[in-house]
Amino acid sequence: MMDTLTQFFGSDLSLWGLFISSLLGATLLPGGSELVLAGVLALHPELFWPALLLGTLGNTLGGMVTFGMGWMLPQRMGGSQAAGPPPAYSLRVQTQQLKHVEKVRNYGTPALLLAWAPLIGDALCLAAGWLRLNPLQAALFMLVGKFVRYWVVAMAV
Numbered sequence: 001m002m003d004t005l006t007q008f009f010g011s012d013l014s015l016w017g018l019f020i021s022s023l024l025g026a027t028l029l030p031g032g033s034e035l036v037l038a039g040v041l042a043l044h045p046e047l048f049w050p051a052l053l054l055g056t057l058g059n060t061l062g063g064m065v066t067f068g069m070g071w072m073l074p075q076r077m078g079g080s081q082a083a084g085p086p087p088a089y090s091l092r093v094q095t096q097q098l099k100h101v102e103k104v105r106n107y108g109t110p111a112l113l114l115a116w117a118p119l120i121g122d123a124l125c126l127a128a129g130w131l132r133l134n135p136l137q138a139a140l141f142m143l144v145g146k147f148v149r150y151w152v153v154a155m156a157v
Contacts, residue, residue, distance in 0.1 A: 014039075014040045014043065014044060014047075014051075015040065015047060015050055015051060015054050017036060017040075018033065018036050018037055018040050018051055018054055018055050018058070019054045019055070019057070019058040020058065021033040021036040021058070022036070022037075022054070022055045022056075022057075022058030022059040022062065022150075023058035023059065023061050023062040023065075024062060025059065025062065026058070026059040026060070026061070026062025026063045026065070026066065026115075026121075026122075026125075026146070027062045027065050027066055027122070028066060028069070028122055028126075033055060033058070033059060034149075034150075034153045036055075037051060037052075037055050037150060037153055037154060037157075038153060038154075038156075038157050041154055041157040042157055045157075048154060051154065052147075052150055052151060052154050055150045056143065056146050056147045056150050059116070059146045059150070060139060060142050060143045060146050063112075063115045063121070063125045063139075063142045063146070064125075064135070064138070064139055064142070066122055066125040066126050066129070067125045067126070067128055067129035067135065067138055067139075067142075068129060069126060069129060070125065070126040070127060070128065070129025070130035070131075071129040071130065071132065071135075072129075073126075073129075073130050075130075100120065100123040100124055100126075100127045101127040101130065101131065103124065103127070104124055104127040104128050104131055104133070105127075105131060108133065108137075109128065109133050109134060109137040109138050109140075109141045110141055111124055111128070111141075112124055112125065112128055112138050112141040112142045112145065113141050113142075113144060113145035114145060115141070115142045115145050115146065116145050116146045116148075116149040125138075125142070
């Protein structure tokens with residue numbers, strides 16, 4: 001079993017680390033899988049395509065985790081609210097969230113081509129899930145955008 005893993009993932013299991021890093025980096029957790037990809041390719045240039053494909057797959061799956069989290073959010077935020085206006089911070093956060101929701105609502109699943117982008121990518125995935133967009137189309141657009149991003153990084157190494 002370990003020999004098979006070693007043959008597929010390389011002697012130091014660097015592809016496994018890339019996959020995990022790219023998956024976690026695409027969720028709401030912080031991460032820098034691009035650096036891991038660059039490191040893997042610097043050490044093992046012969047793993048170009050496996051690294052590119054596994055990084056893309058992991059990052060797409062992570063984006064779909066965030067999409068699923070959005071899907072699980074209630075469509076309407078109900079419940080009792082305290083009297084008086086919400087705090088200024090709350091208004092700023094709500095305004096930012098609404099911007100991403102409106103972008104995804106206007107452009108649909110093609111907006112997820114930008115799911116790779118720092119700061120907005122996670123919000124777009126979450127908004128797409130919350131809007132109950134087609135999961136298969138969402139995954140496809142995420143996959144394309146994330147592949148292009150990893151390909152650019154891989155070509156730069």
